[in-house]
Amino acid sequence: MKDIETFECNGFTYSKDYADSSTKVEIEHGKESPTHLFKFYGMSKYSVDALKNGYLYASHPLELNDILDSSYFLFNVSKPLDYSYYEKLFGPAYSDKLKLYEFYLQDIKNDCHSYIFELWQILTNKFGVVSMTSKEDNALMWPHYTMESGFQLKFDTSNLENSIKASLEDTEEYLGLFPINYTKILKPIDISQFRQMFIPLFYSTTIKSAQWEYEEEWRFLISKNNMGVPHSKSGLSHLSDYDTPVENRYAYYDNSLVEEITVGRNFFKPRHFEQKRIGTKTVHLRPKNESNWLYEDQKAFMEYVSENLSDKFYVSGVKYELDENGILYLIRTKERMNVEQIGGGLYELTRTDEVIKLL
Incomplete structure (x- = not known):
């Protein structure tokens, strides 16, 4: 063999x-x-x-x-398997070997x-x-x-x-x-x-x-x-x-x-996060508890990311580009953002302008 x-x-x-x-x-x-x-x-x-x-x-x-x-x-x-395969696989479950052989004959008819x-x-x-x-x-x-x-x-x-x-x-x-x-x-x-x-x-x-x-x-x-x-x-x-x-x-x-963690474009939904804009680059976020079945998960996620992946955190985005004829088209992007827990379940998310084009 x-x-x-x-x-x-x-x-x-x-x-x-x-x-x-x-x-x-x-x-x-x-x-x-x-x-x-x-x-x-x-x-x-x-x-x-x-x-x-x-x-x-x-x-x-x-x-x-x-x-x-x-x-x-x-x-x-493509052909019936030998009876020995059934003896090895099903033998311990059958005390009556005649019944095992009958099962075998029936099963080979069913491929x-x-x-x-x-x-x-x-x-x-x-x-x-x-x-x-x-x-x-x-x-x-x-x-x-x-x-x-x-x-x-x-x-x-x-x-x-x-x-x-x-x-x-x-x-x-x-x-x-x-x-x-x-x-x-x-x-x-x-x-x-x-x-x-x-x-x-x-x-x-x-x-x-x-x-x-x-x-x-x-x-x-x-x-x-x-x-x-x-x-x-x-x-x-x-x-x-x-x-x-x-x-x-x-x-x-x-x-x-984990080299990078990127959240989807709709991760920070207003229905799930309280949001307050601080200037043009910073937003304060807090997971909402009321009517939010993801609250505990989002809270745990934000705690872990802010403590362990704050310098590897990205948010998905969208950007216009121009083709060779000057026509606009859309691409996906991601931007690195600093995330920091600032107390009371509140997080500060700050843009870095480090945008990666996903062409």
Whole structure:
């Protein structure tokens, strides 16, 4: 039996060396690793907690916003699997081997669907996906993921990767950083062609429809025992969640690695913040408590930023530019602003005129 398996799809080559006892799969893709990666967050207690405590959430496939992303539907078979696979996977649950064999005969008529689903559950309980983007000035990411009211973090890719690796325990595994393989036609992978599920699993977690290509997504993949399977997040599921501590899906990093934090254009809404202009460059802000369900989150966010990221704080903006024919067009910008807590829950935000054009 060969030690190395390979699979090619859409310019990506997936390979697994079985002489290596780890679960890692190498993916050759020809794309240069970005110098920086960005994470977009909507405003919530969960995103503020992640910011304060320095972690990225490694999602289960059922928590991703595309039902086909990393889905068990991406696995199929071109021929019935051998009965030995069922004995290994389902044997402990069947005291009556005749019933197990009857189950096997029924399932292979259904393209091994029950086997595939059960195996997928087991694998994804030990697998997490951290989604990032390599594109800072992504006009669609701001409205889609933050409604222009959340925030964006900027990281040096190499530093973040090394920090995530260093945070993992001996029983946990860093599986790599990979770009998404965007494809016009989403095809399932034939698991009957592979010795084990390594390549099919990595394929399923890095393949997406080309309709998502605007995201320019890169993913950190990590593995831990008992990360959980949230069946209740899947439509019409009759299965109970496999609950584990939510922290099992945290990928920690040194939060001093945040190079910049940028809030959306609509972050400081008057309905959420009291505002008082002080001259032309300064405004005093205080999160509103009344009729504001985000009050505690905004309060915690402003406290953390003013204490830890005051010199790395940016606010999104808009600017006119002229093209070569002297015609106006719009671009997004961000301006660094000094933020300082001045007492009584009041913050002073001061413009620096350090404007970055996001062309």
